[in-house]
Amino acid sequence: MEKDIKDILTKAKEQLSKVQNKLELQQANAKFLGKNGLVLEKMKELKDLPPEKKKSMGQGLNELKQELTALFEDKFNQFEKAAMDEALANEKVDVTIPVKPTLWGGMHPVEKMKQELIEYLVSQGFSLHTGYDIESDYYCFEALNIPKDHPAREMQDTFYIDKETVLRTQTSSMQIRVMETQTPPIRMISMGNVYRIDEIDATHSPMFSQLEILVVDKNVSMADCIGTIEGILKHILGEKTKIRVRPSFFPFTEPSIEVDASCPKCGGKCGGCSMCKDTGFVEMLGAGMVNPKVLENCNVDSKVYRGFAAGFGLERLTMMKYGISDMRDLYENDINLLKQFR
């Protein structure tokens, strides 16, 4: 009987080596390991053996079964792998063929600038208020300490709808509306379209975007004003940006300042720089401590609260950041420009 086991193993190996495909493997499997296969036949014979033999033979047959099962599985896996390899070999693409994906659209550069500023400022506790493009004379001027016939009104020639209604020349009008209804502490952004009578040219547009910030609380100072502006300019134009502060005048702030940033193009290392005209600095924005008269106009107690405000022209900032030299490019909407802002 021991010899029989050896024979079965030898036969099985011999037959397996001849097997060509899965069907032949199945047939061979049935022959050796099937219900009427050689291994089970031999097992049936066990019952006729004496007990001591029965035990050793039983063990031998079991080992045989295990070994054969392993051999057949092995063979099966070989066929599987060969089939998969063949399928893979027949499946081919040229990975270098170009495709036409639906790429993201390009954001308008000014809108991108808005978003960058808003994200930065909101993270610092500022709330955004967009307000109205068509404002009343009161909110656009008078509440901001610019009475009728004030010479400062000439600084920003105004489009009128009627005597009391204007296209806002600054987003500060929204600051008034917020201060009238909220109590400090206030950290706000007013942002949107503003309008001034300017012919369209490389540096002027009758409609442009402004973003202003306003902070009102008990304990704010010019140092906070300058520090906040410095943070914004560094965030937008880069860590190395330096600022320069000059005195200025706005009816709604006192003291008022003008802030220049080191030239984003030449970085202040000058020589033939078209952006800063070799001064090393470019004019960026106006700012200052809120004139107490403005606070009082909004019923904010100017003895308790102080504020600061700063206003950016977003087209100008965008042009500075991206080196766009003609403002008209921002209103032509050529998709060759837009798609660079994906």
Add this chain to the structure above:
Amino acid sequence: MIVTLNWLKDFVDLSGLSTKDIADKFIEIGYEVEEMKKMSKGLDHVKVGKIVKLTRHPNAERLQICTIDIGEKQVQILTAATNVFEGAYVPASLDGAHLPNGAVIKETVMRGEISQGMLCGGEELGVTKAIYPTADVDGIMILDESAVVGQDIADFLGLNDVIFDLKVLPNRPDCQSVVELARELATGLGREFIEPKTDFVEAKKTAVKLDIDVNTPNCGVYLGCVIKNVNIAPSPAIIQKRLKSIGINPKNNFIDLTNYILWEMGQPLHAFDYEKLGGKIFVRQAQEGEKLIALDDKTYTLSKDDVVITNDKQVIGLAGIMGGKEFSINPNTHTVVLESAIFDRVSIRRSARAIGLRTDASARFERGVESVSALRGLNRALHLIEEFQLGEIEPIVICGEVETKSRTICVSLDSIKDNLGIEIPAQFAINTLKSLGIKATKKNNVINCEVPAIRADIERDVDLIEEIIRFYGFDKIQPQKCEGVSATIGGVDGEQNKENIATRSMLALGAHQIRTYTFRSPTELDKLLIEKESELRNVITIANPLSKDYSIMRTEMLGSVLDVVRFNLNRQNKDFQLFEVGKVFVNKRNDKNLFIEQNMLSYITTQKVTFFDVKSTLEIVANNLGITLNYEPINLSFMHPNMTASLKWANKTIGLIGKIHPQVLKNFDINTDCYYFELNLSVLPLKKSKKIKPIPKHPASMRDLAVLVNENVAVGELVNVINRAGGEWLENAELFDVYIGNEIDKGKKNVAFKLTFRKPDVTMTQDEVNITFDNIVRQLTAKFDAKLRG
């Protein structure tokens, strides 16, 4: 405002400073330098020389050899000019000169004789007759005997000056004067300001009678002063030189004096011929149609808004703008009336604009001149009249009141620190204020300030703080970031949030974002075929537009995007999608009495797509915005009649979608099909944070539903009925086929849906599914006479 270096030097010692130092200081204290120009530019190496010997050139008939004494040595210069002579003083440009006309001077040899420079005429030196009388003669500019051999020609001609053109901010009308700018500069430099002299002696008794009667609120104060026994002649050299340096041609001693005071003190003066005027001056509003021939020889017709100066017969001057020609100073004038007055700035601005005449005087009145200036200006003029002995000064006649009193304003050291975030030494603050002419004294922690009347811009403590920091330097403030401010939450408002969602969605779908002007041309509405009675024609009009093309506030977004489409097609850009989030303006007021402004999303594509592609795009945006849209066919003049839907949400019309009418595209010169949609973001609800539904744990049941209906039944209506009839157990009804063709009756269509049923808490029984399904079929049959198909 133009000031010159030499004029500034009358009032502040500028020794040891370069012109750049001075310009930088002006910038630092708030005066932008728009231009800085050396008047002597190009005149380096040009000296006064004296011709000591003149001989003919041996080899050139037309040339003469001049031996020129230039002080330290003699040089030889050849010249072809014929007006030279021995003993003449001439401008000699020497080796290395780079003249204003561009010529570069080098030592050369001409026909064997050396020439070490060039003798110059006025043109080569950039000098006109106004600067030197012989500047325009043919040949060399022969100088008078006052010239000093070896002197720089710029010094001799009075061109050793530097012009600064400064930007003076509107809150400082007083700085439209050399004196006040010098005071600012002196303070900035920490040097002493030298007050202009204003003392003089007037006659004790009036000898020449002058009556002044002011009869309009637009004249604050009117000062008149008679100067008798005058001799009208050219001005003293210094006055002529100053006026020339700022570009004013000298005329005669009195006219020049008024200009001089205007520039130096910022006070416009006017001089009348007393004899022509008579002894009476009236100031009043003009009568409609009154006429005046002004100094510029032009006749002006006046209105009742203009203020005039008259005698007892006629108008003699247009107040604050220009005098009448007939009454001006002339060579025969023996007695002069000097006028120093204050006119209302609004009135002057209106008049100057209305008659189209702006003068240096009116420009100053428009910005505001304080009454004290009238007195200061006149006093300074009278001082100079006395100094230059131009005539005898009669007592001043004043009509109205001059405010000379200073105002007391206090500023505490704490307030300075609180406002600026730094401490400024009290002594610095006091010194600065004093230098500005403000009497400042410290008591405890408070600086008491006596602010002179001329500084009307200083009204409260913050104005004083600005003065102090302006000179202390903003660069000394250590920037900080609101460390002392209470915390605030921050965030964007709901409207901005909707805009952000729309923008992000559109970008992700591949559309480029555009930005257009909100003011449009009225012809746009015609090009869009908007009907006469349409609400879209009820536009808000700008009263003073840039031009007609930018004169109405837009009521629609389509015109804006079509302009951009055409622009890009012309640039050979093809197959693109664009979107804009922008405002339209409704000619109706809201509860704040403001016009209604609505934020719109507009989208256009020139790609080869179908209506349904564009609808998919819209559906994505709508889904992101958290709304479900209903589509109703609509006929709009600017859209395709059969391929356009109005968008409904919560029974409101909130937009439209469709193909643009080919005639509209033609009107906009666009030769490709465009699909368009717009969505009114303002009327949409703010997107709320959602409550999360539990993930379904029980299996769904699917059923196909195919019905036969009339061809003209809208599929959308079938969907609505299915959803309503299916109730909450119908999870989804997905259209998978619409068939019209030979296999079914003519005029009918087969519409097939895949229905998904599910109960959230238990598995739905077949009975429950059947009941729901049957209900759907029943309703479809009732509503549309639908036949269920096997």
